Amino acid sequence: MALILFNKPYDVLSQFTDRGGAGSARRTLSDFVAVPGVYPAGRLDRDSEGLMLLTDDGRLQARIADPRYKMPKTYLVQVEGEAAEEALAALRRGVRLKDGLTRPAAAERIADPEPWPRDPPIRVRKSVPDSWIRLTISEGRNRQVRRMTAAVGLPTLRLIRWSIGDWTLEGLAPGEWRAVRP
Known part of the structure; x- marks a missing residue:
């Protein structure tokens, strides 16, 4: 099981691909984290900075991101x-x-x-x-x-x-x- 702490810079999308369409050149997680099989546990807006957690464990991802757990x-x-x-x-x-x-x-x-x-x-x-x-x-x-x-x-x-x-x-x-x- 992998858990990655990542300091997301300003103006970076909190996903691995940019679905912005043709000609879109926004930075994504893949510009910084080259670890296969991990996904963000929660989101952070493009204009926000700071801690993101990435994991390959679906249960851990849900526990971190789901508001029911009040993390x-x-x-x-x-x-x-x-x-x-x-x-x-x-x-x-x-x-x-x-x-x-x-x-x-x-x-x-x-x-x-x-x-x-x-x-x-x-x-x-x-x-x-x-x-x-x-x-x-x-x-x-x-x-x-x-x-x-x-x-x-x-x-x-x-x-x-x-x-x-x-x-x-x-x-x-x-x-x-x-x-x-x-």
Whole structure:
């Protein structure tokens, strides 16, 4: 059984092939991971960065990706605006989105984690401050973290998934991967 931790760079699809049609030249997992028979356990949006787990074990893949198992996922989120306690408290209670109320999240303001440079860099506005939060969720709705931060008045500028369960990005630069024991 294989389990691979991969640090997905910005602007990379979380699949091995690009079904974008003729002339599409978007980067995919196959540009970084040349291990046959592994598949992503869950997704990460093209404009998000960070930890992806790849495995050849269908049961493990389902356990990681299926929201029924409530595997916690922690994100480092750079947001536009000052992350005030009221906004963090709302995230902790659960946020009403168009598809219903989210489960309560762990949310705290953190110092700039000084991640690797992003290419291209985020858009910074001199007149609007930004801040960082650590957000841990146990469900996986489409673009959930971005929708949650927007709902509390803190649009996401940069999103890095730091951990899934006990697995973290520790020691992995963007585009790097390592095999671990499941």
